[in-house]
Amino acid sequence: MAPLKAPATESSLHLVSTMVSKASAVWNLNEALAEFLIHADRELRVEIPLMHDDGRLAVYEGYRVQHNNARGPFKGGIRYHPSVDPEEVHALAGLMTWKSAVVGIPFGGAKGGVAVDPSTLSPGELERLTRRFTNAILPVIGPNEDVPAPDMGTNAQTMAWIMDEYSARRGYSPSIVTGKPLALGGSQVREEATGLGVVQVAKMALQAQKKTLKDQRVAIQGFGNVGSNAARWFDQLGAKVVAISDVRGGRYNPKGIDIHAAWTLIEEKKSLANLKNTDAVTNEELLELDCDVLVPAAIESVIVEENAPKIKAKIVVEAANGPTSLSADRILKERGIEVVPDILANAGGVTVSYFEWAQNMQQLPWERELIVTRLGDVLMRAFKDVERTATEHKTSLREAAFILGVGRVAEAMKLRGY
Numbered sequence: 001m002a003p004l005k006a007p008a009t010e011s012s013l014h015l016v017s018t019m020v021s022k023a024s025a026v027w028n029l030n031e032a033l034a035e036f037l038i039h040a041d042r043e044l045r046v047e048i049p050l051m052h053d054d055g056r057l058a059v060y061e062g063y064r065v066q067h068n069n070a071r072g073p074f075k076g077g078i079r080y081h082p083s084v085d086p087e088e089v090h091a092l093a094g095l096m097t098w099k100s101a102v103v104g105i106p107f108g109g110a111k112g113g114v115a116v117d118p119s120t121l122s123p124g125e126l127e128r129l130t131r132r133f134t135n136a137i138l139p140v141i142g143p144n145e146d147v148p149a150p151d152m153g154t155n156a157q158t159m160a161w162i163m164d165e166y167s168a169r170r171g172y173s174p175s176i177v178t179g180k181p182l183a184l185g186g187s188q189v190r191e192e193a194t195g196l197g198v199v200q201v202a203k204m205a206l207q208a209q210k211k212t213l214k215d216q217r218v219a220i221q222g223f224g225n226v227g228s229n230a231a232r233w234f235d236q237l238g239a240k241v242v243a244i245s246d247v248r249g250g251r252y253n254p255k256g257i258d259i260h261a262a263w264t265l266i267e268e269k270k271s272l273a274n275l276k277n278t279d280a281v282t283n284e285e286l287l288e289l290d291c292d293v294l295v296p297a298a299i300e301s302v303i304v305e306e307n308a309p310k311i312k313a314k315i316v317v318e319a320a321n322g323p324t325s326l327s328a329d330r331i332l333k334e335r336g337i338e339v340v341p342d343i344l345a346n347a348g349g350v351t352v353s354y355f356e357w358a359q360n361m362q363q364l365p366w367e368r369e370l371i372v373t374r375l376g377d378v379l380m381r382a383f384k385d386v387e388r389t390a391t392e393h394k395t396s397l398r399e400a401a402f403i404l405g406v407g408r409v410a411e412a413m414k415l416r417g418y
Ligand code: NAD
Pocket: 150, 151, 152, 153, 154, 194, 221, 222, 223, 224, 225, 226, 227, 245, 246, 247, 248, 283, 297, 298, 299, 300, 319, 320, 321, 346, 347, 349, 350
């Protein structure tokens, strides 16, 4: 992998590096250790040849970046998206370390991905690509070493192929991945866990402002796994989802969108374009709509210096990883807009991934109710820890979450010995 350039100032790597440096200063960490925490422990770049159905051979670039494993095995999703590049994967791997530490689960952080548009591949091509990629990263993954999961462009089926490929070489190993189908040892709730967690955390953030979810107007960018499940839970718990979108654009109704109809449309037509009783908005316009809660749930760096002054929401709940740039974060803070950071807001996914891994290790499935309750408990404790740290250090929730995460990882490293 080519050495990383200094990150672009609006990138999520820039924000993560700055936050880690600040948090390291709060803990008075040794300069070398502070630097170490910014960089990944290991990075692997692989070439993946794929024979397309029409006989055309193409080679795709893939990555697995392992950031830190002081608190447990490396853990993080695998993304199939054309924008996947080393800088993005590094930022996302670091976020996983801090996220696991903030919610107090025994994992480190990693991320992987392939620079490909999965919508252009047939199921057969996707399967061959996934199996090749699994073989390429096989030397560095394992149930106690590094445990992949789904992310943008990948799903339970992708995890099933990874599990099968790994198991064929190393013996039956359901705990090699999380986010598997239930029939292969997946966990109840995993599919909806990130979206559910986003809504649970949004509820806590509103409660801290003496508000409830009832009738809060919510705009959600991205209607994939995270965005669609968040929309359903917001709707179920009494909030009013006024805007949703996918990569092609958004739909808006200030009186509230029929989320059940949106789910059906996406399932049947793979597009929100003809959603009844809604008007079209662009993804850019959606971010600036008049609403109470804004939930970016698609890609990185969508709230940047240029549009941050125009955001009208009172709370931004970061369901996506790295949706806000550092300069935008400062602007939102100055404007009194509360930002619930990604490493807290979307940690429901990795938390239930941890439950899935634990169930696989124990060979003992847990009931749905137990998982929902435990998820709520973990997120509530993490939210309170972050809130308390923010009060103690007079910081934003984001700075507090990094202070907490960096403190926990540094402590584990010191105890284990460098
Ligand atoms: P997904 O692939 O299921 O859905 C992504 C959604 O974003 C789709 O609706 C897609 O159309 C839309 N999208 C893609 N490119 C876009 C663009 N340029 N502009 C606007 N919309 C665009 O992915 P997901 O699993 O829902 O992940 C969404 C985000 O949440 C990512 O940032 C991911 O890292 C983060 N996340 C996911 C999980 C998880 O459990 N899946 C956990 C934590 C964080």
